[in-house]
Amino acid sequence: MASLPKCPHCGSKEVSRVEGFYRCAGCLSDFGRVPYDDNGVPMVEACTGLRFRYGDMLNDSICLRLGQDGDVCLYELYDSDEGGLNKYADMLDKDAWNKFRRELFEKVYVNDWDKEYIPVNDGREITTDQDWELSVIVDENEEYLYRGYGAFPVYWDRFMKLLKPILAHLD
DSSP states (O other), X not given: OOOOOOOTTTOOSOEEEETTEEEETTTOOEEOOOOBOTTSOBHHHHOOEEEEEEEOXXXXXXXXXXXXXXXXXXXXXXXXXXTOOEEEEEEEOHHHHHHHHHHHHHTSOGGGSOSEEOOOOSSOOOOXXXXXXXXEEEETTEEEEEEEESOOOTXXXXXXXXXXXXXXXXX
């Protein structure tokens, strides 16, 4: 029997499968439904790209842009390290792009993320090097923005693992 996913809202493992989606007993949220764009197309097919930024916006940050071009996905990766700028460009073939989108929506549950992540006010200093922003692009009229300031979604590690083959070019 396959294990059930953690709730992307609260991280609870007290999750049950209900009619094609999941319900969390911890926070009473539903998640894992097939998401659709404004035209009724499943997001895994409708998604045409994404933009991702992590780190200080001016210094020591990475920026990634992915954009579908026909059946492939072209991407540009920028790394600003101590004021410098390194750029890498490449592409994901059709199979890799489709796998990426499936993972993003079906394993990372990006459509179930909160729109903003802010750390709990516990007296710790928030550093700008942990700012991040993710835009999931459907078309020129539809985009979903998620961001955080020193706080991250439950599936952040899995998201970063999804990006790892692309981000490896920074090493």
